[in-house]
Amino acid sequence: MKTINQSVLSIIISKTLDGIITSWNPAAERAFGFTEAEAIGCHISIVIPKNRLNEEDYILGQIRNGSKVDHFETVRHSKDKQERHLSLTVSPVVDHTGKVIGASKIARDITQQKLTQQRAKKYTVRLEIMNMVMSAISEELDLNKILQKVTDATTELTGAQFGAFFYNKLDAAGESYTLFTLSGAPREAFEKFGMPRNTAVFHPTFSGEGVVRVDDITKDPRYGKNDPYHGMPKGHLPVVSYLAVPVVSRNGHVIGGLFFGHQEPAMFTEEHEALVISIAAQAAISLDNAKLFEEVRALNDKKDEFIGLASHELKTPLSSVNGYLQILDRQIKEEAPKKFLQKALNQVGRITSLVNDLLDVSKIEAGKLQLTTADFDLKPIIEESIELIQHSAAKHTISFTSEMGHCPVQGDxxxxxxxxxxxxxxxxxxxxxxxxxxxxxKCTAEKVIVSVKDLGPGIAKDKLKNIFTRFYRIDEASPNISGLGIGLYLAHEIITRHHGEIWAESKLGEGSTFFFSLPKPLA
Incomplete structure (x- = not known):
């Protein structure tokens, strides 16, 4: 038996029911550091961590009942307190009468297996965080949110006590950078000491030279060379482990830098460095896109401002032209000139209507479209609108059906x-x-519904969802019909501000029906 014990690689230990070691093979000596002479006669607790002593009570309880314990995974420690992950199989030892007198334990060292599992789990978690961050920042167009997500994620991935992103923007003296986001520390922890300056430690990052990773920044030859502190000032966040990664745009411009700190030395590894570099590269693309979006939005704001200004400036001369044409219309009696005057008046009316719509669009975008709310009867409003349109569209017959004599609503x-x-x-x-x-x-218990149905060519389903968007036109359906695509946008905004709904139903070749609803006033 002793020869067998010495030849196998597994740890084999025997013990009494009181936990006293009776045999200890060479594999046990190698694993735990106790010689056979040191171990035999001692209690098995010499290799059991204090927080796991209750496991031994459980194992001995099973053995006393004649039961075997199979593949029990646990942790034991060596003579120098190094932990070992083990898989235990413990069997009862019986005498010639069949009475259980002890236990034989075979232990397989699974430390490397456990470490591999932990590394795999850690890698999986990091991969999930990276995927989440990549997805989140690729969809985001808000600069502030992108930078905060990147700073939070990279701080977590590296295990840093704090992380920060500094913009590569210098002050008038060409010194300080701009703090933008922080993770793991309050903003005051940085701001009370001023922004970092163009020192030897920060220069490689903001110049784009590359990554700086130091196990102990206080021992780095570049550290502590500048006035007035010659290092970190009193009260500064403790930084020993240091990692800095530049964030570089597609055109090679250094946008800024990601900085990480930890008070313990050698906390950042080559793996951490690679992870942050990958995220920083994706962040740079997202920041470029966000910057482009900001520029487009600024141009769009200027366009809206121009539309509002131009519409306002056009309104006065149009009113004058319309007034002069009306005076001429009253004075000229000949039929031929009067016919041309009427056409001119109609065209001025169309331009005036278009200018008014553009003014309304600019008011909506500026949040200045005002509604004059009052109680009124919707039915005569519809009838007057039909009469107005019917007058200029003799070819079409506009029919109107209503379930009620009058329809009180509240609005403008x-x-x-x-x-x-x-x-x-x-x-x-x-x-x-x-x-x-x-x-x-029509009228329901909560709202009134108005519908307008035409017998035109209809609208394709994929176009229907966009028809209430500003400046949207279905050009292929109406290439020869003028318009800017703002009428339905205005209708949508007006109805929405009345707490109503507007929608359309259509089939190609069967025409379209436009609906809007308004809430009924409270009794």
């Missing part, structure tokens, strides 16, 4: 009329080959 009557006129005008304009438009007014 002029703006609601603007919506109805727009829907009726579109129904005629976009269905030139049809001769009929159907309008209805």
């Amino acid at each position: 009557a002029q703006r609601i009329e603007q919506v109805i006129v727009n829907l009726l005008s579109n129904a005629i304009k976009y269905a030139p080959k049809a001769d009929k438009v159907e309008v209805s007014l």
